[in-house]
Amino acid sequence: MLQTLVSGLESGSWFALLGLAIVVVMKAADVPNFAMADIGLVATYVGISLAGAGVPFWLAVVTTLVTGILLGVVIDVALMRRLAKYGHFPLLLMTIGLSLALTALTGLVWGHDPRSFRAPWTGAAIEVGGGVAIGVSQIVSIVVGLLGAVAISAFFTTPVGAQMRAVAENRATARLVGVNAGRLSAIAWGVGGLIAAVTVMLQAQSALVSTLTPASLIIYGFVAATMGGFTSLFGTFAGGLVLGIIQQLVGTYISTAAQFSVALLVVFLVLVLRPDGFTKGMRLRDV
Amino acid sequence: MLLEIDQARTGYGSLEVLHGVSLTVAEGEIVTVLGPNGTGKTSLMRLLSGVLPLWSGRITFGGRELGRLTPDKRARLGLCQLPEGRGIFQTLTVGENLDLGLSARRVSAATARTDRDRVLDLFPELAGRLAQSASSLSGGQQQMLALGRALMSAPRLLLIDELSFGLAPRIVRDLFGVVRELRDTGVTFLIVEQQAAALKVSDRTYILRGGRNELTRDSSELLDSDELVASYLR
Amino acid sequence: MSELTTQPAAPAEAPSALPAAVTAGITANGAAGHAARRGSGLRKGIVAIVALVLLFALPFVSNTYVVFVVSLTLVYAVSTLGFNLLVGWSGQIGLAHAALFAVGAYGSSVAVAAGVPFLVTIPLAGIAAALLAVVIGFPAIRLRGFFLAIATLALGMAIVELLNFAAPITGGGGGMNVQVFALPGINDAASTYFIVLTVAAIMFFLVRRALVGRFGRTLQAVRDLGQLSGSLGVSALRYRLVAFALSGFVAAVAGTLYAQLQTFIFPAMFQMNLLVPMLVMVFVGGAGSLWGPLIGAAFAIVLIEFFQDLGDAQAIAYGIVLMVVIALLPGGLTSLFRTLGSSRFAQRLYRRRASTEETS
Numbered sequence: 001m002l003q004t005l006v007s008g009l010e011s012g013s014w015f016a017l018l019g020l021a022i023v024v025v026m027k028a029a030d031v032p033n034f035a036m037a038d039i040g041l042v043a044t045y046v047g048i049s050l051a052g053a054g055v056p057f058w059l060a061v062v063t064t065l066v067t068g069i070l071l072g073v074v075i076d077v078a079l080m081r082r083l084a085k086y087g088h089f090p091l092l093l094m095t096i097g098l099s100l101a102l103t104a105l106t107g108l109v110w111g112h113d114p115r116s117f118r119a120p121w122t123g124a125a126i127e128v129g130g131g132v133a134i135g136v137s138q139i140v141s142i143v144v145g146l147l148g149a150v151a152i153s154a155f156f157t158t159p160v161g162a163q164m165r166a167v168a169e170n171r172a173t174a175r176l177v178g179v180n181a182g183r184l185s186a187i188a189w190g191v192g193g194l195i196a197a198v199t200v201m202l203q204a205q206s207a208l209v210s211t212l213t214p215a216s217l218i219i220y221g222f223v224a225a226t227m228g229g230f231t232s233l234f235g236t237f238a239g240g241l242v243l244g245i246i247q248q249l250v251g252t253y254i255s256t257a258a259q260f261s262v263a264l265l266v267v268f269l270v271l272v273l274r275p276d277g278f279t280k281g282m283r284l285r286d287v
Numbered sequence: 288m289l290l291e292i293d294q295a296r297t298g299y300g301s302l303e304v305l306h307g308v309s310l311t312v313a314e315g316e317i318v319t320v321l322g323p324n325g326t327g328k329t330s331l332m333r334l335l336s337g338v339l340p341l342w343s344g345r346i347t348f349g350g351r352e353l354g355r356l357t358p359d360k361r362a363r364l365g366l367c368q369l370p371e372g373r374g375i376f377q378t379l380t381v382g383e384n385l386d387l388g389l390s391a392r393r394v395s396a397a398t399a400r401t402d403r404d405r406v407l408d409l410f411p412e413l414a415g416r417l418a419q420s421a422s423s424l425s426g427g428q429q430q431m432l433a434l435g436r437a438l439m440s441a442p443r444l445l446l447i448d449e450l451s452f453g454l455a456p457r458i459v460r461d462l463f464g465v466v467r468e469l470r471d472t473g474v475t476f477l478i479v480e481q482q483a484a485a486l487k488v489s490d491r492t493y494i495l496r497g498g499r500n501e502l503t504r505d506s507s508e509l510l511d512s513d514e515l516v517a518s519y520l521r
Numbered sequence: 522m523s524e525l526t527t528q529p530a531a532p533a534e535a536p537s538a539l540p541a542a543v544t545a546g547i548t549a550n551g552a553a554g555h556a557a558r559r560g561s562g563l564r565k566g567i568v569a570i571v572a573l574v575l576l577f578a579l580p581f582v583s584n585t586y587v588v589f590v591v592s593l594t595l596v597y598a599v600s601t602l603g604f605n606l607l608v609g610w611s612g613q614i615g616l617a618h619a620a621l622f623a624v625g626a627y628g629s630s631v632a633v634a635a636g637v638p639f640l641v642t643i644p645l646a647g648i649a650a651a652l653l654a655v656v657i658g659f660p661a662i663r664l665r666g667f668f669l670a671i672a673t674l675a676l677g678m679a680i681v682e683l684l685n686f687a688a689p690i691t692g693g694g695g696g697m698n699v700q701v702f703a704l705p706g707i708n709d710a711a712s713t714y715f716i717v718l719t720v721a722a723i724m725f726f727l728v729r730r731a732l733v734g735r736f737g738r739t740l741q742a743v744r745d746l747g748q749l750s751g752s753l754g755v756s757a758l759r760y761r762l763v764a765f766a767l768s769g770f771v772a773a774v775a776g777t778l779y780a781q782l783q784t785f786i787f788p789a790m791f792q793m794n795l796l797v798p799m800l801v802m803v804f805v806g807g808a809g810s811l812w813g814p815l816i817g818a819a820f821a822i823v824l825i826e827f828f829q830d831l832g833d834a835q836a837i838a839y840g841i842v843l844m845v846v847i848a849l850l851p852g853g854l855t856s857l858f859r860t861l862g863s864s865r866f867a868q869r870l871y872r873r874r875a876s877t878e879e880t881s
Contacts, residue, residue, distance in 0.1 A: 066333075
């Protein structure tokens with residue numbers, strides 16, 4: 001039971017982080033980014049290759065993060081920005097096309113075999129008594145996930161973060177006030193790429209990743225983002241964790257085949273019952 | 288002239304709303320634009336801030352042609368706007384709303400602080416509420432916040448769309464008092480209004496009707512002839 | 522108050538008064554529009570009939586592969602016709618289209634297996650999918666922009682997942698064989714082709730009838746004014762729901778034909794790998810023209826057939842071609858959103874409102 005819970009929290013942390021990456025881009029750039037997990041995968045594969053070539057672990061990690069940021073910014077500046085004035089549909093389609101191309105490109109360059117990003121602690125475990133052991137990499141995922149969520153929340157209270165919240169609330173008025181929406185969107189894509197790189201890297205240091213990873217990860221990321229109403233950071237994070245635990249419980253006690261359907265059901269229920277995210281009411285009461 | 292509009296035409300889609308409006312604002316002036324609803328006053332504001340495209344005619348600001356500059360670039364030139372309905376961000380705190388004005392310029396933290404103190408001196412009611420959500424403010428306080436935010440961006444020309452919108456007469460009077468004070472510190476104003484109350488603070492007044500210039504007078508002249516104004520605003 | 526109605530951020534005035542205004546504008550404009558269109562309509566009709574005759578001759582002059590590819594193109598064109606109605610004409614990015622297509626394919630195949638004649642299953646599957654589309658659209662319709670996209674995407678995926686679980690009827694993930702209906706006297710490929718062609722012609726005719734008339738203009742007006750005013754009245758919501766139902770009907774009809782053409786269907790056929798080409802077809806085809814879906818479908822088919830068996834290279838090529846097309850034709854859809862007719866109509870609508878309010 002404890003093992004199930006920890007595994008749920010671990011995968012939940014990945015979902016939560018990717019959901020946060022989606023929300024950041026949605027807030028500032030008003031695009032649902034279907035290529036988010038692919039960006040993370042490409043960045044992680046770059047890191048894995050470097051580590052495999054003998055580059056020190058932490059340097060490989062930093063390179064992965066930088067790759068994620070650069071990918072995000074370049075995509076925004078080169079592809080997305082000029083489409084913004086044509087409405088939602090081309091933007092949505094562009095991220096889908098990008099996702100297809102990036103996944104395939106990854107397969108072409110690195111192949112389709114699953115890989116892992118070996119960290120110094122990979123394989124180590126902590127005995128918690130009763131014969132139950134928890135992997136260090138699981139703890140790393142959960143702790144980094146938590147820190148990431150705190151960091152993103154802190155980011156949104158900085159002046160740039162406040163500008164993003166303003167853009168999210170009313171893009172037109174924000175521009176009237178002098179907010180440079182193009183610059184904000186590039187920053188958001190960079191931050192999104194960074195978080196996506198962290199997410200896939202966390203998964204790779206604990207389990208295996210392959211070109212199949214983005215397809216499911218992105219759906220779970222969107223489920224988490226939906227649970228936060230695409231705006232609430234707390235709702236997205238909590239949503240991701242809850243989803244991870246539900247998935248793990250369904251997988252353990254019902255069947256792994258049902259996991260995906262359960263996730264879809266969650267999206268539908270949230271959107272129908274609480275289109276603004278399931279923490280919306282709570283937040284209002286706090287105020 | 289700080290702002291010159293010459294025969295400006297604009298509209299929505301293929302629907303023309305302004306049919307060649309001309310207007311000038313000199314440095315240090317307070318100019319009002321009056322007219323009943325539906326004459327294109329708000330469209331004029333949107334044209335100036337770059338939300339609506341200029342179909343034909345010319346707009347120069349500080350000698351520079353505005354062309355197709357985007358709203359945020361115009362704000363950075365010092366052409367700032369207090370948008371209709373105030374444009375306060377409800378999900379931000381009062382302080383964050385104020386600081387948004389800084390996004391229109393590059394300043395040191397020290398300058399930002401002194402500017403903020405100056406704005407808070409002007410609106411002491413806001414000083415104690417910086418950490419509060421902007422949605423907790425009253426209508427009058429929100430308008431102060433909007434004005435304060437615009438001042439944070441160090442405007443050369445401040446466009447105001449209906450300062451009096453939804454506010455009690457007493458508050459409107461106070462706000463116009465602030466406008467006059469600010470003019471003395473070197474800010475120029477272009478105020479769009481539906482109420483004749485704005486005449487008391489302004490130097491010159493343009494009356495628009497059906498998307499065209501109807502009448503241009505010194506405000507004092509119009510103040511003396513209530514019926515004249517009333518007939519145009521009906 | 523007239524200025525309010527001309528401005529995007531207008532308060533509640535515009536939406537609540539919208540349906541009445543829309544209807545008024547339509548009845549006023551309908552007659553004039555018809556008369557003007559009649560001349561060119563005749564020429565277009567002749568072209569269409571000649572094209573149809575040529576298409577009917579196709580199986581007698583070419584091999585089965587060409588016949589199959591043309592059939593597939595027509596099936597996708599019909600499906601795109603429905604998708605276009607939803608995304609282009611009513612402005613709602615509903616992403617359950619592949620699932621509704623699957624409902625048609627499975628509904629028809631299962632019914633045929635149970636002894637129902639195939640031709641009867643076409644309208645039946647269509648009606649079932651239309652009802653399902655309303656069920657999907659009903660909660661989703663209040664959602665804005667991307668939220669609608671994500672809700673409908675999730676629901677669509679869930680429907681396809683259900684096909685996996687309903688193994689006793691659908692064969693589950695392993696798929697099911699389709700009993701192919703054949704006209705007497707000709708081979709299966711040609712027979713299926715003739716049915717596809719006939720049904721496609723009927724669907725084009727019906728959708729054209731629906732969109733060229735009052736209904737299409739109302740849909741566009743609801744879409745355009747919805748973008749301006751942000752919220753809509755009840756009657757406008759009803760129109761959007763009807764768009765969902767019609768689009769679901771057309772999708773399922775296309776799905777029934779698709780099953781006949783493929784002769785073997787399995788749930789994985791109807792996932793993202795189908796939805797993405799469907800989106801491309803709508804995008805490339807554009808929203809305004811009725812020939813657009815045909816062009817979009819042909820484009821997607823060529824792309825798929827051309828890059829077949831290239832593995833990763835195919836997916837890259839597909840992704841990149843898609844990206845290039847979007848980058849080069851970003852207004853592919855939106856430029857047609859603002860077709861001349863619709864903008865003139867909207868303009869007249871505004872003028873009408875403006876003038877009535879000024880005189881009063």
